[in-house]
Amino acid sequence: MYVSRSPWHLGMPHTIAGAMSEIALLAHVQDLQWSEIGRLVGTPASRLRDGEGREVYASIYYVEIDGLPEAGLRAFGPDDDLDVLSSLGRFGTTMLEVDHLLVSPGTPAAPLPSAPRVRLSNVLVALGGGPDDLRIATPANARLDAIPSLPTQPESYRATREAQARGTFAPPPTDARPLGMSGFTVTLPINPDRDLNGVGLLYFANYVAFLDAAERAALLASGTYAAGALDGRATVRRRIGFYGNCRASDTLGVEVDAYAVGPQRLLVHHRVRRQSDGRLIAVAQAEKQLRAG
Numbered sequence: 001m002y003v004s005r006s007p008w009h010l011g012m013p014h015t016i017a018g019a020m021s022e023i024a025l026l027a028h029v030q031d032l033q034w035s036e037i038g039r040l041v042g043t044p045a046s047r048l049r050d051g052e053g054r055e056v057y058a059s060i061y062y063v064e065i066d067g068l069p070e071a072g073l074r075a076f077g078p079d080d081d082l083d084v085l086s087s088l089g090r091f092g093t094t095m096l097e098v099d100h101l102l103v104s105p106g107t108p109a110a111p112l113p114s115a116p117r118v119r120l121s122n123v124l125v126a127l128g129g130g131p132d133d134l135r136i137a138t139p140a141n142a143r144l145d146a147i148p149s150l151p152t153q154p155e156s157y158r159a160t161r162e163a164q165a166r167g168t169f170a171p172p173p174t175d176a177r178p179l180g181m182s183g184f185t186v187t188l189p190i191n192p193d194r195d196l197n198g199v200g201l202l203y204f205a206n207y208v209a210f211l212d213a214a215e216r217a218a219l220l221a222s223g224t225y226a227a228g229a230l231d232g233r234a235t236v237r238r239r240i241g242f243y244g245n246c247r248a249s250d251t252l253g254v255e256v257d258a259y260a261v262g263p264q265r266l267l268v269h270h271r272v273r274r275q276s277d278g279r280l281i282a283v284a285q286a287e288k289q290l291r292a293g
Contacts, residue, residue, distance in 0.1 A: 020076035026205035041142035048139040054126035062121035072234035090147040160241035176259035180222030186214035192248035214254035232291040244281035
């Protein structure tokens, strides 16, 4: 694996409700790896092209946030200084795997420490005729072999496919208490001025906003929590598998199963469907810590 280091000073744009913003975290580390990939392969990532001249980009099919302390993303706040240690590897000519570790400035990179991390698993694609036409592709104008090769396919690929078949990454623990109606569904429109990426599809990090909005609605409908009790809840762990995308004109249906797994801990399963055709485009699972008091 190739390892790079980037300093990160957290400012107000990176935080929300007394915690690091999950969307800002995902957007920041994805930007770091986008730039590092371009530097390694000798071509800016925005200019990668396949043999037919189509734009190639690293489409994210799996996200995992893990290794956070009990406070979750509330462990970070404005004016904190971090280093992001990013380890990058390649499987074959179309898959990239990146782990981003959040460490104190100056933490040695060898061996890689145990630390809060964000894993982003990517497949190289070229955009065809629409959101369902993302074709596996290899850039023809880049030295992809400059990225160290991985000996085996990332385990995230298998986990994502299994979650697609089951509708969840893992069942709730036996002592989890269901909250509200199973499969509670919230319909949410896409805002084309806020939610899209550079190729006009729903930006991967912004899925979190839809997941959290549906989660809040489901928890309020359960009658278990007042609105104020849900303010400031912080992510401790998150997994998302992506299976498609959609355009700005579409609407998302987000199914939610929520559980209490302790006095201050929530477990939430999400399934995101594209309303135009009912296709499952994402499965997610999150552990959240409620603010004490």
